[in-house]
Amino acid sequence: MDTLFDILSNFAIAFCVLNALLYIFSLNGNNKAYKIFAVYLVVIAIIQLNASFLKYITPINNNLFLFHFYYILQFIFLTFFYFELLKHKWMYAVLVIVLGIITFQFIETPAMFFRYNPLGVTITQGLIVVYSVLFFYKYLHETNEFLIINIGLFFYLLSSILIFASGNLVFNMELITEYGYNLLLNLNNVLYLGLQFLIFVTWWKNYYSKKTIK
Template structure:
């Protein structure tokens, strides 16, 4: 998402800029399409109501972020709403997806602990909205990746429902956190190299939306036609 809409495309060499824009726009269009698909069928399963709310929320933030970017208006502050809402919705998604009581207690505890920490962090750091919350973004993405791993382990000998969504979440969260961390380390090495990381991030954003789309067709369209 979000954070890569603030990059300066002038630092991308010829060819890379076009690839980035194609990936970025394709991911946005597919996100909008996925929102419409899940809107039609979300009421059929509680778990998909949560996932639809997640897609809708991050979609609104993403599209508004793109609008501000096109107007050359700073949109970094939106990244805070993006990663916090993403953390909350996907935490609740896995809370209902993972049935074991102990796991649910752990997820509930993580949600409460994380939100308390964020509350104090934003109260103490007055100017945090003017920059990325690097630690917060990295932490929440690693936590969500951990949820996905736990779900993988819990479904090794069972029918793998929601496997495409879970795979998409794991791949995107893990790669995004690694790209973000590496990008921050390489930001002083030169803008061109740094920007290539955001091109890579745009690719994984698109892959994430593709896997979400496949999950919808697998879960709803195929059942409808069977």
């Protein structure tokens, strides 16, 4: 029988798919930042669905390779997304450097593909948090259509860093039990559900109303 956290996790994935469909079907007439974010949602939804499906047919440890696709593609798409909002050319240089570091990790240690990569997660999600802070600074006294999404990304990714970046470390140093770590993962799923809700609110507030007015 599914626990409450399992139900919330499944609901978060369903919400993710719903948001991807809503955003991708509203591409016409919206700016480049919106279109990049819409494609990002579709890519993440596909990864989430695959992870959810594989969870029921293979041991969970064999599914960790999907998480690498998740945080790497998230970093790529959100870098492009924030570049459209912030216009800092150095962000592209950072993107290339970070992808180079992660690529070197996998070449040097192929087994990394099947386990957590705390460094990769910390760098990629940490930089997105930095971009989020820069967004807050730039639009401190302005209204922006992506403000609610930015708030969601900031709090979700900041908490996710603390949870996932500790991946192998907490077990190697026996800082917490497996039960305690699973509890942290469940908390992350709840926060992810909150992010999906804010993404939906942004669509409803800024894009559904536009279609209704037309």
